Amino acid sequence: MTQHVHRTIATPLRTGLTRTQLWEAADKGLIKCWEIGRQRAARFPDLAQKCLAGELPVLGWKGGVSRSLKKNEKYGSLKYLAQWQGLRGEDLDIDLGEERALTCSRTKMRVTFTPDRTKYFNQVAEAEA
Template identity: 50%
Template sequence: MKIYRSISEPIRDGANWDERWNSEDNGLIACWERGREKRLEDPELAARAADGKLVVLPWKGGVEKAIKKKHKFGTLFYLAMWQGLRGEDLNIDTAEDITLTCTATGMAVVFTANNKKYAEA
């Protein structure tokens, strides 16, 4: 499923927990909106993300340092928050894995909806 939301749309106000996490997007919009808020709270972190660094966030997918494996797995929640932190539109296809490479470490991260991949990694 393609999840898209324009950066020009306002952050939702007053949505309850169920609306944020159990709607059709499964919480991706909520993660993206939190990333947008975090962009205002921590401009230095946002600048690092804008430079292509996969900064550490609450969701699995950030890179502190390179590991011996060629890649690791991350959640789509991370990807959504990272896109918001960078000031980008939310643009995720949940049916596809998305691979990004951290500009600081060179580590590749495969963002996936398949929780078995990142739970075992």
């Protein structure tokens, strides 16, 4: 059975949790990534606007794109997707057992966000492509 992680944007940010509760619980840290995205949207409105426009900017997790590469597709982390949803002011809505593909509106790069770390962990870095 796959796990679906969902929280509405109206849900208050959590406080007082341990590192283990934040990053190693059943949600695999996705809720924390989404909360960070919500906080960054308030601090960096330009970044939030890029996300709302369908861009996939470089963030702290694999998945963002700064430019088009020869190979017009790559893999990214579900943690990136969670943070991106938070930056957009959206509900957190991720299935831990499924991949989800998005195309960056600026670079036209297609990024498939996957629960399989091996798909994005060993990718050639953007700078090397």
